Amino acid sequence: MEFLLNIMVEALKFFAFFGGYGWGIIWLTVAVNLALYPLTLASIKSMGAMQRMQPKMQDLQKKHKDDPKELQKATMDLYRSEGVNPVGGCLPMLLKIPFFLALFWAFQSTAFLEIASNPANNTSFLWINGRVSITAFASESLADKLAAAKLIVLDHAATDMGKYYVWNVVAPVDTKKLKDLLWTVDAHRVDDIKKVREGLAAAVPGISDDDATNIIIAWNATNSLAKPERVMTPFGPLSILAILVGISTYFMQKTMPSAGAGQQAQMMTLFMPVFLVFICWNFPAGVQLYWLVSNAVAALQQYFIMRKA
Known part of the structure; x- marks a missing residue:
């Protein structure tokens, strides 16, 4: 993990040449998403195929409602005949986790504290004065x-x-x-x-x-990229970036092919953004910014891929 952390700190230093560390995080996020684009393309196509399979899936569920084992076998046969990997849509998300964790640790590290503390380094971004x-x-x-x-x-x-x-x-x-x-x-x-x-x-x-x-x-x-971001408002100190992460997650979900439009799926669409706001509230501002930009890039990729589909 130390090796991955050091790579992330060096990557931040490199991308910081292009506008400071705030913009460096944005360029790093775009680079990670572009590197994973082939997998993202395959993932979105897989989710689209699963969405088109829903009528057949519902027929199987009605047909084998009293036999779970037969339903499972018939479902796997359907996936095989349609050429769909049921976990294919999760791969890009799983591969992004190590980058996210490495960035989280990087902002907690002494190495980045030394960077942020040096007035020669531009760690300011928008309202985060560094x-x-x-x-x-x-x-x-x-x-x-x-x-x-x-x-x-x-x-x-x-x-x-x-x-x-x-x-x-x-x-x-x-x-x-x-x-x-x-x-x-x-x-x-x-x-x-x-x-x-x-x-x-x-x-x-x-x-x-x-x-x-x-x-x-x-x-x-x-306010620092290495610390949770707070803005004083009439309602008290708020994390604007965490709130934006929640909003961007909601709109990103709206651009995704849905494997189902049931009540449970609709509840998850509403619950997940709120849950992520609470999760991100005390994350370093740099990690919040990474997550926000990653959501925005993913939503754009999904939008253009679905337009061509």
């Missing part, structure tokens, strides 16, 4: 403490927000230590906050509990 900001109470003394501890390099031009000061993180000095302290922490878990407070207190002499807590909260609220 920068980390730290908010702290009272004075700029916190910036001096953090810099002296050599955890991070800060832009000392702090933005005065009344009782808060905001500093942009230019780069972490000790990436592994910063990742161990902050990158995987859940700001809503008391045990995690306590652990990070203790770690920051050991790494940054003289830091207060309030400052430590604010660093944790600010780090978790950061």
